[in-house]
Amino acid sequence: MTAVPATERMPRERTVSRVWSFVKHHALTAYAILAFTYLMVPIAVVIAFSFNNPAGRFNYTWSGFTFDNWKHWDGVPGLRSAMVLSLEIAFIASLVATALGTLIALALVRYGFRGRGATNLLIFLPLSTPEIVLGASLLTLFLNNHVSKVLQLGFWTILIAHVMFCISFAVVTVKARLIGFDRHLEEAAMDLGANEWVTFQKVTLPLIAPALLASLLLCFAISIDDFVVTYFNNGPKITFPLFVWGAARVGAPPQVNVIGSVIFIVAVSVMVANVLVQMRRAKSAATA
Amino acid sequence: MSTPDVRLVDVTKRFDDVVAVDDLSLDVESGSFFALLGPSGCGKTTTLRMIGGFEQPSEGCIFLGEREVSGLPAYKRDVNTVFQSYALFPHLSVFENVAFGLRRRSVRGETLRGRVEAMLKIVGLAGMGRRKPRQLSGGQQQRVALARALVNKPQVLLLDEPLGALDLKLRKQMQLELKAIQHDVGITFIHVTHDQEEAMTMADRIAVMNDGRIEQLGTPTELYETPATAYVAGFLGVSNLIHGTVSGSDSVRLDRGPEVRVSAAALNGRTGHVAVGIRPEKIELGNGQPNALEGKIVEQAYVGVATQYIVETDCGRLTVYRQNASPGLNGASPGDRTTLSWSPDSSFVVDSMEESE
Numbered sequence: 001m002t003a004v005p006a007t008e009r010m011p012r013e014r015t016v017s018r019v020w021s022f023v024k025h026h027a028l029t030a031y032a033i034l035a036f037t038y039l040m041v042p043i044a045v046v047i048a049f050s051f052n053n054p055a056g057r058f059n060y061t062w063s064g065f066t067f068d069n070w071k072h073w074d075g076v077p078g079l080r081s082a083m084v085l086s087l088e089i090a091f092i093a094s095l096v097a098t099a100l101g102t103l104i105a106l107a108l109v110r111y112g113f114r115g116r117g118a119t120n121l122l123i124f125l126p127l128s129t130p131e132i133v134l135g136a137s138l139l140t141l142f143l144n145n146h147v148s149k150v151l152q153l154g155f156w157t158i159l160i161a162h163v164m165f166c167i168s169f170a171v172v173t174v175k176a177r178l179i180g181f182d183r184h185l186e187e188a189a190m191d192l193g194a195n196e197w198v199t200f201q202k203v204t205l206p207l208i209a210p211a212l213l214a215s216l217l218l219c220f221a222i223s224i225d226d227f228v229v230t231y232f233n234n235g236p237k238i239t240f241p242l243f244v245w246g247a248a249r250v251g252a253p254p255q256v257n258v259i260g261s262v263i264f265i266v267a268v269s270v271m272v273a274n275v276l277v278q279m280r281r282a283k284s285a286a287t288a
Numbered sequence: 289m290s291t292p293d294v295r296l297v298d299v300t301k302r303f304d305d306v307v308a309v310d311d312l313s314l315d316v317e318s319g320s321f322f323a324l325l326g327p328s329g330c331g332k333t334t335t336l337r338m339i340g341g342f343e344q345p346s347e348g349c350i351f352l353g354e355r356e357v358s359g360l361p362a363y364k365r366d367v368n369t370v371f372q373s374y375a376l377f378p379h380l381s382v383f384e385n386v387a388f389g390l391r392r393r394s395v396r397g398e399t400l401r402g403r404v405e406a407m408l409k410i411v412g413l414a415g416m417g418r419r420k421p422r423q424l425s426g427g428q429q430q431r432v433a434l435a436r437a438l439v440n441k442p443q444v445l446l447l448d449e450p451l452g453a454l455d456l457k458l459r460k461q462m463q464l465e466l467k468a469i470q471h472d473v474g475i476t477f478i479h480v481t482h483d484q485e486e487a488m489t490m491a492d493r494i495a496v497m498n499d500g501r502i503e504q505l506g507t508p509t510e511l512y513e514t515p516a517t518a519y520v521a522g523f524l525g526v527s528n529l530i531h532g533t534v535s536g537s538d539s540v541r542l543d544r545g546p547e548v549r550v551s552a553a554a555l556n557g558r559t560g561h562v563a564v565g566i567r568p569e570k571i572e573l574g575n576g577q578p579n580a581l582e583g584k585i586v587e588q589a590y591v592g593v594a595t596q597y598i599v600e601t602d603c604g605r606l607t608v609y610r611q612n613a614s615p616g617l618n619g620a621s622p623g624d625r626t627t628l629s630w631s632p633d634s635s636f637v638v639d640s641m642e643e644s645e
Contacts, residue, residue, distance in 0.1 A: 187340075187342050187362065187369075187371070188436075190342075190361065190362040190363045191340060191341075191368055191369045192368065192436070192440065193363045193392035194392050202388075206379045207378070207379060
């Protein structure tokens with residue numbers, strides 16, 4: 001029969017086309033997996049090595065699983081105080097920067113004043129200036145005789161530096177929200193008998209709250225891992241990034257990985273929580 | 289006469305170099321439905337915003353009843369506003385939106401609940417209190433905005449083009465509803481609009497504004513039947529204006545036509561160049577009335593309730609409406625020569641505008 005060779009050829013052709021169509025359909029998936037792996041492997045390594053039981057001083061080779069590092073996360077001298085200092089700085093800096101940034105954003109969006117254009121431009125300067133320049137110039141300022149008489153390098157200089165570079169982020173975040181803000185809402189509130197303060201409390205604040213939260217989280221994240229600027233202005237104080245850097249020179253203990261993992265987990269949890277809340281809101285808006 | 293609810297005395301508002309409201313004086317009677325009518329940029333919204341307290345006058349005084357309020361912020365005035373964009377608080381429920389003003393005045397508990405629910409019922413939104421504004425249609429949002437303002441029982445309610453965002457059918461319905469609500473609550477309404485039909489449907493009195501000034505103030509009938517200026521005549525409905533020169537105590541010689549009679553009251557002692565105005569529905573096809581003009585029909589449009597004719601005469605093109613009282617067209621068709629006539633009493637006279645002819 002003439003059909004026989006044809007049927008013999010067909011499975012092979014079919015295989016080729018099947019492989020081809022598989023590749024065609026999954027190329028994007030494969031690429032995505034590769035990209036994600038590239039992004040995720042370092043984080044996975046950090047987490048994995050927080051469970052390592054290193055043989056020597058260096059936590060670079062896998063030599064056994066243990067929970068010890070997590071149980072005794074502050075078993076390394078200086079780590080706990082560095083972590084506490086970083087949290088304190090990040091907490092205060094994000095609060096202060098968001099408060100100041102909100103006021104600046106309100107002024108920039110709401111009012112026409114002399115120098116508004118310049119302010120708009122200058123507020124971006126800390127974002128575009130190399131951190132090393134920022135850190136070095138701040139140090140010059142703090143070491144200035146007049147300044148150093150009243151302000152020693154230490155907690156306050158770190159805080160001032162962090163607030164400074166966080167403000168820009170706060171302004172940008174809050175401004176974006178304010179630009180889309182319907183001024184008539186505030187007029188309506190005042191029309192209904194609310195004075196300026198009550199209007200701010202009952203209408204303005206709740207409506208820009210998402211931007212304030214975003215600004216707080218952003219500033220916190222930027223502050224807690226800042227190394228360059230802090231390195232110049234810390235004086236005797238050691239923040240967590242400075243501690244890690246110092247420890248890495250003599251062999252970073254696995255506890256550093258523990259802290260790193262915790263920070264990562266907290267950040268991811270906040271993000272997931274945010275997404276879930278947004279999804280629930282969207283759902284309730286759609287169903288009702 | 290009782291004290292007016294709102295009184296503006298010589299109010300001027302300047303924004304930098306631009307004069308938005310120019311030496312405007314105005315009395316709004318208590319319990320009336322008052323409309324500020326005019327094209328965009330005529331100063332009507334600025335006037336409203338000054339009454340509401342969102343802008344302060346550059347000069348002049350504003351009184352609410354006996355009390356001078358110029359200089360006072362919005363929250364110290366017994367006035368509430370329905371905004372064009374509604375400005376409902378998106379983060380609050382419908383109930384809380386309506387309750388906002390009452391809460392500011394420390395109304396609490398059952399009294400608060402009762403008043404809000406009652407107001408929601410009046411505007412036809414009973415049972416919708418727990419929804420968020422974004423879950424409502426445009427018309428419903430409009431009602432919430434109205435309820436939110438009215439629940440405070442203000443001395444005066446300001447409405448800034450409140451129906452502008454609604455579609456035509458809903459707008460017509462809301463016009464009548466607003467008028468009914470105003471009648472029920474008896475609060476003075478001041479309504480800003482650029483829609484002459486809307487103003488005429490709802491308002492007891494209308495101030496036609498132009499360039500920051502009041503061009504004419506009167507009832508809808510007065511404004512329509514005897515407009516004071518060519519501007520008012522043109523803004524309210526369609527009008528035919530024919531230029532001429534006064535030739536007697538009750539007659540005007542048309543520039544390129546015969547002498548026509550007008551009422552002496554309409555002429556009001558004017559001399560020299562004037563314009564005679566006749567509304568399209570007051571012109572007859574045929575020579576049944578004392579004043580007549582020859583012409584040729586150039587266009588005809590059937591618009592259901594009436595047929596519109598454009599008639600070319602020596603004095604220019606005139607628009608004529610004939611009501612379609614009996615079935616079919618009225619018989620005249622484009623190309624026909626015809627005589628147009630009207631009664632002296634149904635025409636009005638305005639000063640001739642410099643720029644036209």
